Structures are given as C-alpha cells and as structure tokens.
Amino acid sequence: MSKMTHTDDNFKTYLLGVINNKSLTPLVSEILDTFSQIQLSKNDFFAIEGDICKHFCYIETGILQHSLEISGEEKTTYLALKNSCTTALNSFKNKIPSRKNIKAITDCRLHVITIQDFEYLMQKNKAFHTFYYKLIENQIYKIDDYRIDLLTLTPEDRYQKLLQNEPILLQKVPLHYLSSFLGISLRHMSRIRKNIK
Structure with missing residues (x-):
C-alpha cells in the first residue's frame, strides 16, 4: 500500500x-x-x-x-x-x-x-x-436487486445480466470469483460461459 x-x-x-x-x-x-x-x-x-x-x-x-x-x-x-x-x-x-x-x-x-x-x-x-x-441509498437499491435476482433469475439469466450491465467484470475478474459472486457453481458457470458468447 x-x-x-x-x-x-x-x-x-x-x-x-x-x-x-x-x-x-x-x-x-x-x-x-x-x-x-x-x-x-x-x-x-x-x-x-x-x-x-x-x-x-x-x-x-x-x-x-x-x-x-x-x-x-x-x-x-x-x-x-x-x-x-x-x-x-x-x-x-x-x-x-x-x-x-x-x-x-x-x-x-x-x-x-x-x-x-x-x-x-x-x-x-x-x-x-x-x-x-x-x-448508501443507491447501495441499498443494488443490494435489494441483487438479492431478488438470486431468488428469481436462473443462473443463465444472472450471467446474461452481468454480461449486459458489467461486461468489464467478465474480462478482468477470474471465473471462480464471478461464479461465487453470482451464486453459481464453477462447473455450471463454465458451461454457461461456453454456451453464451
């Protein structure tokens, strides 16, 4: 530092x-x-x-x-x-x-x-x-949306939303961090990534 x-x-x-x-x-x-x-x-x-x-x-x-x-x-x-x-x-x-x-x-x-x-x-x-x-208000909105997404979207839909809203994450963040963040197993995440370009 x-x-x-x-x-x-x-x-x-x-x-x-x-x-x-x-x-x-x-x-x-x-x-x-x-x-x-x-x-x-x-x-x-x-x-x-x-x-x-x-x-x-x-x-x-x-x-x-x-x-x-x-x-x-x-x-x-x-x-x-x-x-x-x-x-x-x-x-x-x-x-x-x-x-x-x-x-x-x-x-x-x-x-x-x-x-x-x-x-x-x-x-x-x-x-x-x-x-x-x-x-703080904006962060509460984001946390709320994230929790709702975990409950209502399929893993494929969560990945697609990330691809649409934060494409830089897919370029810069290792896959195992992203899979953990999205609540998707690493194996399933790898399959989704292969199927969605």
Whole structure:
C-alpha cells in the first residue's frame, strides 16, 4: 500500500454526479483535500477479516473483491469496480473487527479517508453528508436487486445480466470469483460461459 500524489479529476466528477446539487459545488474542494491517494498492487488487502477497517475509499482504477472464508473456501460477496466507493462499513464506522476481507484483484488506485476525517466531513460539510446519504441509498437499491435476482433469475439469466450491465467484470475478474459472486457453481458457470458468447 503506497501513497500517491493528488490527481482528483475523476473523483471530483464522481462526487458532483452523486451529489447532483450545484449549490453544494463549492464545498467539494474540502472533500477532495481531506482524502489521500494510495496504490494497491494485485492481491494486496484493503481490509482483513478480524482487523478493524481503517479507511473508506473511492476506487479510481481497479477492482476490489469482498470475500468470506467459509469451511476453508473463499466466497465472493461483492465486487467493487472503478468509479465507486467501498469499505467494510460496519467495521469502519463502529471500529469493530471486520467480518470479511477486501482484496485488490487488479492493481488499484484509491482515494481514502480515515474515520476521524469521515466523521468531521459528515458533521461539517453538507456536500459530503449529501453524497454519503445518496451513496448508501443507491447501495441499498443494488443490494435489494441483487438479492431478488438470486431468488428469481436462473443462473443463465444472472450471467446474461452481468454480461449486459458489467461486461468489464467478465474480462478482468477470474471465473471462480464471478461464479461465487453470482451464486453459481464453477462447473455450471463454465458451461454457461461456453454456451453464451
């Protein structure tokens, strides 16, 4: 995990898009100044199960895999892509041990913030408060859709939806991570992939 110099254009565009309120634009510079940049190499950990997650991050480039170890097998619970935010939220906000790992499955460039600075911005910066509220709301929608898909779509339909909505995952993420994320056995996933081009 190495620190980097600031290049904030992508992050600023992302913040402004989520906030979507021109009257709050002047407050965005404080948010940018409070985050710092780090680089993760492939297979570096952002959060480790059993340790307190120290940062909330915006992913400028790369993919972070959320996973659990169950009976000696790694299960992917979420894949966080570039131009999104992520953390082990319960661990980060409540300063308790994380129940999951978050690992870089490609090289990543991240903008990160500590809990102290996060809480300061939540209290003092209306733009950040608005950003976080909308971010969490959007994440709840995604989780809800994901759970409904698991119950209502066939494995083939789940794969097709991923192919349509997140084609980059199929190019950059190893098949065993994707099969775990979609709730499909690796063998079945391989068959689906051969049949659907």
